[in-house]
Amino acid sequence: MNSPVEERLRAALAEAGASIDPDTLRPLPAPARRRTWMDARLLVVGAAVTAGVAATAVGLTLGPGDDQIAVAEPARIEPGKADMTVIMCSTSALVVKEPRCGGRDATAQEVSAAERAVRGLPQVEAAYTVDQQHAYDDFRVDFALNRPMLDAVKVADLPVSIRLTVKKGADRREVEKSLRALPGIGGVADNTATEAALESRSEMRVNVFLCGKGSSLPSCGAERKPDESMVVKEGKAATSAQKNALTRLIDGMPEVQSHTFEDQQAAYDNFRREFASNKALLNATKVSDMPESFRVLLKQGSDWATPVATLRRQPGVASVFYVPCQQDSMLALSRYGVRPPEDKVCSPGS
Structure with missing residues (x-):
């Protein structure tokens, strides 16, 4: 069974021209069920962890009204190196509204619980929680050449997320299934197909x-x-x-x-x-x-x-x-x- 995030990413990929079909981050504009030709096809990617561990405490910035919490920061996972991204619930106008979120932001406790759950899965090799500011810093690097994208997205628009890498041969569907029902999680994006579709962003x-x-x-x-x-x-x-x-x-x-x-x-x-x-x-x-x-x-x-x-x-x-516009939109959807x-x-x- 495909996750809502994965199905939506398929939609976005089809539109961008990668002949495929999925259900994870809602597709780009299209009518209701989005069974358009650009309506669903997929987005997903590789794995790796950057060097430098050291368990330091960082403030995790959540939505309005939530307190900051300290989380142990493991080795950082770059946005393009994450196999999967767990998107926490957010009231941001730019984040797809999932019924499971109940129209609210994930709480600090839910983020902590989700992080523990992710790291506890046998299929997961490493996991890294990303607060809004760190996500925005990465976002600005990814879209340094797309001024309209940078102008359209602010720090407060980005949801808290968890980037993770999976062990070789592990079943990613099982990872998504295990996390799907946890409180505070809006969706889980498998990044493999996404990255494969973003290789020639410079071609018109x-x-x-x-x-x-x-x-x-x-x-x-x-x-x-x-x-x-x-x-x-x-x-x-x-x-x-x-x-x-x-x-x-x-x-x-x-x-x-x-x-x-x-x-x-x-x-x-x-x-x-x-x-x-x-x-x-x-x-x-x-x-x-x-x-x-x-x-x-x-x-x-x-x-x-x-x-x-x-x-x-x-x-x-x-x-x-x-395509360059759609690829950037897909990248924003799958990574952030x-x-x-x-x-x-x-x-x-x-």
């Missing part, structure tokens, strides 16, 4: 996901009840004529350097190669889960906002994403548990 890539059969997206013709709780009319898949028209349109765009078309089988094959080590994810994903898409590479330094806006208006298009407003993070120049 655009992913154009096409409508599929039974789509729940309004852009594909789907209709929902007024409260968006249920799809009353499913959308239609992109037609051959629409795909041909998109090919001609992309060919004529002056900003485009090159592009390729990826059908469902090709997307699935690429997915299996990329995540060959994640058997649980592979077993849960089928060819029919994969979206067809155009993968577009823009000329370095060109305007990306215009082609993205144009492609989003075309018939047969489910969603269009400027926050989802900054897309219109701020992905504005021109970001």
